[in-house]
Amino acid sequence: MQTFGSILTYVSKGDGGYLSPADSRRTDALYIAAKENRDERFTNLNKGKPILYVKWEDSVENAPNAQMGSPSLFRKPDGTYGLVASENNKGSGIYLWDSMDLIAFSNQRRIEVNRDGVALEDPKIVYDASSDTYQLFWRSGGGEVSFVSVSNDQLTSFATRTEHEYGAAEMKGILPSNALPNEASKFDVTQQEYERVIRRYAPVTNTGVQVLEDISIKAGENLPSLMDRIELFYSDGSSKFLGVNWNLEDIQAIQPTEPGSYRIRGTIVQSVFEYPFIQERADPFITYNPDDGYYYATGSYYPESDPSNWTEFEMQDIDYDRITLRRGRTLEELRSAEEFDVWVPRGEDGFVPFLWAPEVHKINGKWYILVGAGQSDSGRRWCSTMVLVEYTGTLQDMQQGGMLRRNNWKPRAIQDSPCGFDMTFAEINGTGYYIWPSRCQLYIQKVDPIDPTKRIGEAAVIKGIDWPFEYGKHNIHHTDQGIVEGAAVLQYGDKIYLSYAGATVDQYYCTAVMTADAGADVMNPDSWTRPTYAALSTEDVLAVEGIKPHCGPGHNSFSLDEYGNPINIYHARPVPDPHVGVGAGGLHDPCRHTMVRPAHIAIDGTLILNMTKEEELAPQNRNVVLTVKVIY
Numbered sequence: 132m133q134t135f136g137s138i139l140t141y142v143s144k145g146d147g148g149y150l151s152p153a154d155s156r157r158t159d160a161l162y163i164a165a166k167e168n169r170d171e172r173f174t175n176l177n178k179g180k181p182i183l184y185v186k187w188e189d190s191v192e193n194a195p196n197a198q199m200g201s202p203s204l205f206r207k208p209d210g211t212y213g214l215v216a217s218e219n220n221k222g223s224g225i226y227l228w229d230s231m232d233l234i235a236f237s238n239q240r241r242i243e244v245n246r247d248g249v250a251l252e253d254p255k256i257v258y259d260a261s262s263d264t265y266q267l268f269w270r271s272g273g274g275e276v277s278f279v280s281v282s283n284d285q286l287t288s289f290a291t292r293t294e295h296e297y298g299a300a301e302m303k304g305i306l307p308s309n310a311l312p313n314e315a316s317k318f319d320v321t322q323q324e325y326e327r328v329i330r331r332y333a334p335v336t337n338t339g340v341q342v343l344e345d346i347s348i349k350a351g352e353n354l355p356s357l358m359d360r361i362e363l364f365y366s367d368g369s370s371k372f373l374g375v376n377w378n379l380e381d382i383q384a385i386q387p388t389e390p391g392s393y394r395i396r397g398t399i400v401q402s403v404f405e406y407p408f409i410q411e412r413a414d415p416f417i418t419y420n421p422d423d424g425y426y427y428a429t430g431s432y433y434p435e436s437d438p439s440n441w442t443e444f445e446m447q448d449i450d451y452d453r454i455t456l457r458r459g460r461t462l463e464e465l466r467s468a469e470e471f472d473v474w475v476p477r478g479e480d481g482f483v484p485f486l487w488a489p490e491v492h493k494i495n496g497k498w499y500i501l502v503g504a505g506q507s508d509s510g511r512r513w514c515s516t517m518v519l520v521e522y523t524g525t526l527q528d529m530q531q532g533g534m535l536r537r538n539n540w541k542p543r544a545i546q547d548s549p550c551g552f553d554m555t556f557a558e559i560n561g562t563g564y565y566i567w568p569s570r571c572q573l574y575i576q577k578v579d580p581i582d583p584t585k586r587i588g589e590a591a592v593i594k595g596i597d598w599p600f601e602y603g604k605h606n607i608h609h610t611d612q613g614i615v616e617g618a619a620v621l622q623y624g625d626k627i628y629l630s631y632a633g634a635t636v637d638q639y640y641c642t643a644v645m646t647a648d649a650g651a652d653v654m655n656p657d658s659w660t661r662p663t664y665a666a667l668s669t670e671d672v673l674a675v676e677g678i679k680p681h682c683g684p685g686h687n688s689f690s691l692d693e694y695g696n697p698i699n700i701y702h703a704r705p706v707p708d709p710h711v712g713v714g715a716g717g718l719h720d721p722c723r724h725t726m727v728r729p730a731h732i733a734i735d736g737t738l739i740l741n742m743t744k745e746e747e748l749a750p751q752n753r754n755v756v757l758t759v760k761v762i763y
Contacts, residue, residue, distance in 0.1 A: 135322035138233065139164040139173045139306065140202045140214070141315035143181075150638060150669055156191065156599035159198035159219055160184040161236070164307050165328060172305040176332035178741060179309060180670055183236050183663045184599045185216075185226060190611045196222040198599075203316035204233070205256040205265075213256060213286070215267070220252040220314070225267070227286060233324060234331045236663070244269070244280055244289050253297075255316070256286075268297055330367055335733055335742065337749040339364040340399070345758045350388055354759065357382075360694050361399060361755060363748065368734040373748065374400035374694050375755065385759055395757045402692040403744045406672075406679045406703070407724030408466055411435065412455075413702045414488035414553075414617065415725035416688040417465070420498070423530045425458040426465045426690070429489045429500070430702070433721035441721065443714025448511075450719060452484040454500055454520070456491070456535055461693055462727065471535040474500065474520050478507035480542050487514045487552040488617070490688065494556060494563060494583045498522040498529075500540065503552035514551035517567075518542050519584055545584050549574065553686075556583075557620035559627060559653050566629070568616040571596040573631060575654055591654040594631065594645065600665045601643075603635025617686035621730070621738070623697055625649045628738045632685035633665065636723070637716050640683035641665035642701060644738050671741035672703060672726075678744075680706040681726065689730070697730040699740050 141162050145153035152158070160181035164173035176182075188197040200220035205213045214228040214236055224243045228236040244251050244267065252270045259266055265282040267289055279295035282288060302317055320328070341362040348354060360372040378396040385393045409415065412430030419426050433450045454474040459465030476482040487503035499521050503514030522529070524539035533539050545554075545565075554567040556578070563578035565586060573594035579585035596602075596613045603612050617632035629645040643662040651658040669682040687701035702723040710720050729747055731739040 132319075132321060134168060134319040136165060136167040136170075136320055136325040137173075137304070138204065138318045138320055138325070138328060139166075139304070139310070139315055140204055140318065141306070141310040142199055142202065143309045144311050145309075154219070156184065156187075156198045156602075157181075159200060160599070161199060161202050161214070161216075162307075162310070163328070163332065164310070165325065165333075166304055167325070170304070173307055173310075174333075175307045175309075176328070177664070178334065178671065179307065180668070181664055182332065183214075183228070186239055186597050187599060187602065187613070192611075195219070199226065201253040201314040201316065203255050204230075204318040206258060208258055208260065208263075215254045215256045217251050217254050217269070221250050223248060223251055225251060225254050225269075233320070233328050242286070242288060245292055253314070255297075268295065270297055331735070331737075333366070334746055335369065335731065335739060336366045336746045337363055337752060338366050340752045340755060343755060343757050345760055347760045347762055348387065350390055350761055350763055352387060354382070354385060354387060357395070357757065361397075363399075363752070365731075365734075369732060371696055371731065372694055373696070376400055377757070385761070387761055390761050390763055393759045393761070395759060397755045397757060399748055399753050399755065401744060401748055402462060402694075402696065402698050402727065402729050403677075403747070404462070404466065404727050406681050406705075406726050408700075408727045409457075409725035411721045411723070412725045413723035414686045415700045415702055416488075416490040417462075417690045417698075417700045417727070418491050418688075419690060420458075420491075420493075420529075420534070422498075422526060423534075425460060426462060427456055427458045427491050427534065428465055428468075428725070429454060429456050429491060430725055431488055431723075432486065436721045438709035438722070441710055442712075443717065443719045446714075446719040446721060450721065451486050454486055454489045454502060458532075458535065462698075471537075473535065473537050474502075474540050474542065475537070476504065476507075476542065481507050481544070482516075482518060482542055483507050483509075484511050485514050488686070490555060492556045494519075494558075494578070495580060498534070499583065501554060501556055503550070503554070504542075506544075516548040516551055517545040517554045519545060543584050545586075547586075549576075549586075549590065553616045553618070555618050555620065557622075559620070559622065560650060564653065566618045566620070568618070568631075571613050571615050573615060573618055573629075577654075591656070593629075593654070593656045593659055594661075596633075597661070598633075598663065600639075600641055600668065601633035603637060603639035619688045621689035621697055622649070623732060623738075624736070626732075626736050626738075627651070627653065628689070629659065630666070630687055630689070630738075632687070634685075636683065636685070636718060637704070638669050638682040638706075640685035640703075641668035642685050642687050642699075642740060644740070646736065646738070666738065667699070667701070667740040673706060675743055676745070681724070682706050683723075684726065692729075697732070697738075698727055699730045700725065700727050702726065 143158040145151040145158040161183040196219040200217035202216040212230040267280045277297035278292040280289035381395040411433040415430040457468040457470040459468045482504045489502040524533035550567040576590040621628040645659040681703040684703045
């Protein structure tokens, strides 16, 4: 094998405790980096975040070693690969995974290696062709003694250990700053293998922009309309169109009766906004209404608050008590648009607050707000049912702002509501579906095509809770609170993307994405990919140049910008949080602000939610020039 470079596998030192305390389920996961043979330094991949965790097992307290120790890759004789890791270098067994491509890992299983309580550390596996066996080299006692255990049954079990020289490969290269050196391993790869891993886990960046052809007009002719968008090209082979603003002075300087060459400068426009996009609106939802040409925004409601005077006890009696809408022709206009109360129930229709996570959907040709609400006979408390608030005005009224008027909305409860919050709707392949969370699982069920307050057929579970990133606060408080909620659907190209929020609603909150092919049976769990790490988490928003720091990016929705590109709308808390004391950071803390960022579709269909402004549009490509030639 001709070696081109190396893939580094390691666990992390952690960040001191804010998100990832050292020796935790979040840090003891599979981190990877890479370098070519000619390089000295390993470069972090996946933006320094893990690509795989040990699946969640029991509580941290009851299963303290259910995390990776010293992960390392190995080759199999059939051309595929394996990953081995210890049980936190403290258990008596190993974890194993299979991989077809060094990108995705599956079939996690645990194998007991010794039964006498000896801790197994730093496992390495090598296939021995002469004996058709796998040899597991490992150490114990802090590296003081080393062993080999042999598998004669294709990694199903390992024979009794014998003492043996460890023989670890020499580590060459400068490791990433977050790598734990004594739990890092180098795996040599071919150029094809190296480039495959890089394509998947290196940042996708803007590498070029569409070449603009000169425009020629004859003297006396009018200047034709200029293009309003330009194609951009990316390092993985993908492309997209962004808008362009042309310099008005340059256009006005053209003399169409005077032959010559004129330059029109343009600036490429991105759907990148400052944090927050909208203040104090959690669980945000933005959609475009083609019936009147406006974007609409809503979200869980907080009254405007003064952080210096805020208390949980005051907020819990006045927040989540209404649905508001604002609209704008563009996203920028939407950001500063006036907000209107459109549903403020106080029992007269059978409903009371809390009103949770409203969404605006067109279902069977009519517009509705789908929201969790309380039933009037139970008093103000957590949501107990899902409600469809129907727009009852005319199309003409809508086009004159009718969706912003309270008298145009009428509520109807969803029959036998399976949940009280976070239900979403999506029309997929011509069929309507509701998706909702319950008991740390996501359910999906078809919607009656005649009456959307009814569900038909059986519900299916398409996602359960699996990973440490879906748990919050477990590393510090041992509360082990797992959460899977806040689903959203984006259909784009030949893929269906289903996002969900995981972990507690604080700095641990994050967004992960499942993917299915267009045309797939979305009620079949096997139609969906299973994400092994979060697509957007605090690491991606805490220190991004040009955007104020925030944390816990979750409970998102999707829409399209004015140029047809997908955008991700989520809520997140400011860093530092202005509130302290009892209830700070909790669900009555109003500082869950709406944020909007671009989403990008990679060439392999991956939905990228953590692309930075500079990765989407390289600084050197922001300004373009169009030449106009006036000829006889």
